Amino acid sequence: xxxxxxSAEVIAEFTEKKYAAGFVTDIESETLPPGLDEDTVRFISxxxxxxxxxxxxxxxxxxxxxxxxxxxxxxxxxxxIDYQAMSYWSAPKVKGNLKSLDEVDPELLRTYEKLGIPLxxxxxxxxVAVDAVFDSxxxxxxxxxxxxxxxxxxxxxxxxxxxxxxxxxxxxxxVVPYTDNYFAALNxxxxxxxxxxxxxxxxxxxxELSTYFRINEKKTGQFERTLIxxxxxxxxxxxxxxxxxxxxxNQLHAAVVELVALERAEIKYSTVQNWYPGDAEGKGGIxxxxxxxxxxxxxxxxxxxxxxxxxxxxxWKYPSCILQGDDSVGEFYSVAxxxxxxxADTGTKMIHLGKNTRSTIVSxxxxxxxxxxxxxxxxxxxxxxxxxRNHTQCDSLLLGGACTADTVPYIEVQNDSAQVExxxxxxxxxxxxxxxxxQRGLGEEDAVNLIVNGFCKEVFRELPMxxxxxxxxxxxxxxxxxxx
Amino acid sequence: MNLLEIDDLHVTVGETPILxxxxxxxxxxxxxxxxxxNGAGKSTLSYxxxxxxxxxxxxxxxxxxxxxxxxxxxxxxxxRGVFLAFQYPVEVPGVRSKPFLRAAVNAVRKARGQAELDxxxxxxxxxxxxxxxxxxxxxxxxxxxxGFSGGEKKRFDILQMALLEPRFCILDETDSGLxxxxxxxxxxxxNAMRTPERSMxxxxxxxxxxxxxxxxxxxxxxxGRIMRSGxxxxxxxxxxxxxxxxxxx
Numbered sequence: 058x059x060x061x062x063x064s065a066e067v068i069a070e071f072t073e074k075k076y077a078a079g080f081v082t083d084i085e086s087e088t089l090p091p092g093l094d095e096d097t098v099r100f101i102s103x104x105x106x107x108x109x110x111x112x113x114x115x116x117x118x119x120x121x122x123x124x125x126x127x128x129x130x131x132x133x134x135x136x137x138i139d140y141q142a143m144s145y146w147s148a149p150k151v152k153g154n155l156k157s158l159d160e161v162d163p164e165l166l167r168t169y170e171k172l173g174i175p176l177x178x179x180x181x182x183x184x185v186a187v188d189a190v191f192d193s194x195x196x197x198x199x200x201x202x203x204x205x206x207x208x209x210x211x212x213x214x215x216x217x218x219x220x221x222x223x224x225x226x227x228x229x230x231x232v233v234p235y236t237d238n239y240f241a242a243l244n245x246x247x248x249x250x251x252x253x254x255x256x257x258x259x260x261x262x263x264x265e266l267s268t269y270f271r272i273n274e275k276k277t278g279q280f281e282r283t284l285i286x287x288x289x290x291x292x293x294x295x296x297x298x299x300x301x302x303x304x305x306x307n308q309l310h311a312a313v314v315e316l317v318a319l320e321r322a323e324i325k326y327s328t329v330q331n332w333y334p335g336d337a338e339g340k341g342g343i344x345x346x347x348x349x350x351x352x353x354x355x356x357x358x359x360x361x362x363x364x365x366x367x368x369x370x371x372x373w374k375y376p377s378c379i380l381q382g383d384d385s386v387g388e389f390y391s392v393a394x395x396x397x398x399x400x401a402d403t404g405t406k407m408i409h410l411g412k413n414t415r416s417t418i419v420s421x422x423x424x425x426x427x428x429x430x431x432x433x434x435x436x437x438x439x440x441x442x443x444x445x446r447n448h449t450q451c452d453s454l455l456l457g458g459a460c461t462a463d464t465v466p467y468i469e470v471q472n473d474s475a476q477v478e479x480x481x482x483x484x485x486x487x488x489x490x491x492x493x494x495x496q497r498g499l500g501e502e503d504a505v506n507l508i509v510n511g512f513c514k515e516v517f518r519e520l521p522m523x524x525x526x527x528x529x530x531x532x533x534x535x536x537x538x539x540x541x
Numbered sequence: 542m543n544l545l546e547i548d549d550l551h552v553t554v555g556e557t558p559i560l561x562x563x564x565x566x567x568x569x570x571x572x573x574x575x576x577x578x579n580g581a582g583k584s585t586l587s588y589x590x591x592x593x594x595x596x597x598x599x600x601x602x603x604x605x606x607x608x609x610x611x612x613x614x615x616x617x618x619x620x621r622g623v624f625l626a627f628q629y630p631v632e633v634p635g636v637r638s639k640p641f642l643r644a645a646v647n648a649v650r651k652a653r654g655q656a657e658l659d660x661x662x663x664x665x666x667x668x669x670x671x672x673x674x675x676x677x678x679x680x681x682x683x684x685x686x687x688g689f690s691g692g693e694k695k696r697f698d699i700l701q702m703a704l705l706e707p708r709f710c711i712l713d714e715t716d717s718g719l720x721x722x723x724x725x726x727x728x729x730x731x732n733a734m735r736t737p738e739r740s741m742x743x744x745x746x747x748x749x750x751x752x753x754x755x756x757x758x759x760x761x762x763x764x765g766r767i768m769r770s771g772x773x774x775x776x777x778x779x780x781x782x783x784x785x786x787x788x789x790x
Contacts, residue, residue, distance in 0.1 A: 492615060493630070494633065494636075495615040496591055496615050500616050508633065512635045
């Protein structure tokens with residue numbers, strides 16, 4: 058039997074371990090004072106050396122944003138956000154133009170090492186290229202040269218705007234227009250950095266591409282902008298990861314991600330989101346308000362979203378597919394976890410426009426502590442979408458009595474030949490199950506993890522191997538102490 | 542030497558006292574049967590030994606191999622060699638049987654200071670054991686107990702018993718819901734596990750099971766206490782006269 062003080066130590070260790078990415082990097086940054094007006098927008102655009110048309114895009118978005126009101130329909134509650142109280146630009150100070158990683162501040166490199174994302178190519182997980190975004194700027198992108206040989210462009214969004222303006226101009230805002238919603242408009246005005254990926258016709262990207270987002274500076278919002286264009290017959294698998302330091306204040310991450318898949322192209326987009334969730338009492342944490350949408354523009358194209366959402370104080374996120382090309386396929390696989398005071402309102406939209414389009418939705422919501430989980434999903438079958446099919450599976454697992462899970466499906470069918478199926482379950486871990494597993498020698502946490510992993514496995518198996526392991530570990534860490 | 546010793550055990554469930562001064566000694570290598578009418582506290586006895594939450598020991602002690610179990614959780618007791626075959630094995634959807642079995646086997650092996658089994662070695666061990674309870678390996682590719690028939694569930698529990706190699710086994714009404722053929726298979730599996738070191742406690746309503754698993758000692762549990770103990774001839778007597786005539790310890 059463990060003595061009282063020893064078990065208290067174990068508990069303390071768990072609590073401290075709980076958010077391992079919560080450290081702050083001590084680095085000199087150039088940070089804009091809080092506040093947002095047209096000058097802020099011009100400053101950001103100027104910092105990035107952007108072409109005039111892009112500044113115009115930002116300004117139009119900003120002016121439109123001023124006319125909008127923050128949406129309130131989501132099942133989440135939070136104090137009013139003061140958009141004038143946060144900074145819209147923060148970047149670690151660098152001297153001149155960096156030629157290689159050796160010139161990057163060692164403190165930054167150490168940050169990514171600590172997070173398990175080494176930026177030196179020789180140290181990287183085999184077959185994964187990384188773009189590292191720190192606050193408002195991209196620090197480094199690896200394997201660029203090898204990818205270039207195949208004609209693949211993988212770089213920061215800022216670089217793409219300078220080096221490949223024609224590609225950006227053709228697609229920016231084509232899937233998520235700046236008029237789309239409040240946060241998309243805000244993002245379009247002040248977006249900082251993110252990744253740009255271009256896969257040429259017929260090319261199968263030989264490695265996983267990934268972006269690692271890190272918020273470091275306090276009182277700073279991060280406005281990620283990512284664009285992926287997959288030409289005819291191409292394939293790419295992309296993964297993003299996110300962390301932030303533990304702070305008492307809330308910070309905003311308002312991203313826009315646009316995906317374009319042309320004929321027979323396939324984009325697989327995976328997210329392991331581990332923004333700081335706030336403490337057990339709900340103090341601090343990231344507000345994760347993002348708009349992610351892909352269009353299957355060409356025939357028989359495919360977009361697949363897989364997300365594992367364990368972090369953030371509040372998640373407001375609906376990665377969606379517009380199935381425009383005939384025979385195109387959209388998929389959404391999601392595990393979202395809310396522990397303590399976390400709130401997640403997440404789901405997807407599958408918009409079937411083309412004939413014989415198919416979509417699959419598998420959503421797994423886990424709520425523990427005082428967590429709030431809402432699945433919100435729209436399946437729309439348009440008039441001309443003959444033979445469209447959707448299958449939705451929506452499962453909730455409740456751990457403990459103080460958490461909640463809601464399912465809010467919207468189904469709009471305008472074509473008689475459509476097949477739409479929706480299944481939903483809500484379950485708990487019963488005392489009987491826990492006792493049965495423990496009677497076989499498993500510790501309580503192991504028993505809970507076994508059940509939770511079983512609950513999530515349909516989604517985990519969609520993730521690239523290394524990240525599936527990481528996702529499983531994250532869920533386990535996030536649920537430590539959730540039962541008992 | 543006694544493997545299991547229960548002294549003056551008082552167990553309360555909620556506010557209700559169920560066991561009120563139960564004494565039991567089971568020497569190593571012996572099989573004891575506990576019989577008794579409904580509501581006598583038979584399942585409470587098995588849960589109290591296995592350490593289920595909500596079964597509060599208010600007085601007395603339970604020792605295995607001389608060590609008190611009372612301060613230990615159900616998982617720690619299992620790792621020390623207590624195994625409970627459930628009256629109603631629990632379905633755990635989403636949890637695949639095979640990985641679960643390996644996790645359980647390795648948890649107890651680790652506690653015994655044995656090397657953990659890698660997937661290959663485990664599979665060999667599993668296949669050999671499956672044969673002994675006449676279960677198909679296909680069952681282990683399904684979710685734990687999910688959609689198993691009543692007989693499959695019981696045999697699957699006996700499979701786990703054989704895999705975990707416990708020191709002390711409790712069979713809680715393992716015969717309930719089994720037809721005669723299934724019961725024979727279960728009994729054969731149990732009998733194959735009788736060794737000079739291992740003890741068993743067989744809880745049952747009926748004589749039937751005890752024709753197949755022949756006990757060394759039979760106890761009558763009534764009103765929260767062991768009222769009478771004897772050899773297996775007591776079974777026939779109970780069958781003939783019912784529990785009514787057993788009135789005092």
